Amino acid sequence: MTAAFIRGKRRRAAAAVGAVTFGLVALSACDKPTPLATVTVGTNTVTTEAVCLDEGTKLDEAALTKCLSSKAPKTIKVKPGDKVRVGVEPKIADEGWIVATGGVQKTAQTKQTYTSLDGQSLFVNQQAQRMEKTTVLSVVTSDGVWNVKLELDND
CATH class of the missing domain: 1.20.5 (Single alpha-helices involved in coiled-coils or other helix-helix interfaces)
Incomplete structure (x- = not known):
């Protein structure tokens, strides 16, 4: 026994x-997970990982252009008058980041973990002088890009 x-x-x-x-x-x-960026409109939130990230290595202009034009993995709807709130993890904030749409910078560089933008203004295409129905919001640092697709909801 x-x-x-x-x-x-x-x-x-x-x-x-x-x-x-x-x-x-x-x-x-x-793989080590990338830091996350979060976009909130009203009560809807999407969180995304970097479409491009080469930690510690500055993206050159060609790489940055490619990253900005990469397909956004997630979509969120924005109604006229909505605020679009963008949050990043402290690791991203410590480096400094900006928000861009359509390759155009929309905010000054910040080291805060949060910023708020007028949603409707993000859809303005200044070159064509018209409102777009969709745009890609990009969080950009010197070594990475996070993309979220915004859809204008006129309902």
Whole structure:
């Protein structure tokens, strides 16, 4: 009876060691998550990871242009008169960031974790002098870009 009890303990111990080893291997295979940017309009919120991020390395002009034109992974609707609130993690804020739409800078560089913008003004295409139905809001740092698609909701 004692021998069976000891073998059972060894089996459980071996299973526990195997589970811990598997967990460590699985964790080491994971990529480090990028800092997040959050856009809130009314009660709706979307959070997105960087479309481009090369931490510690300044994006050159070609890379920045490519990142700004990358497809936005998430969409949020904006009604006329809505405020668009943009928040970033402290890691992004510490570096300094701006908000751009359509490749045009909309805010001064800030090291705050939050800013608020007039939603309707984000859809103004100054070059064509018209309102767009959609635009991409970009949070831009020297080494990364986070994109969220904004849709104008006139309903």
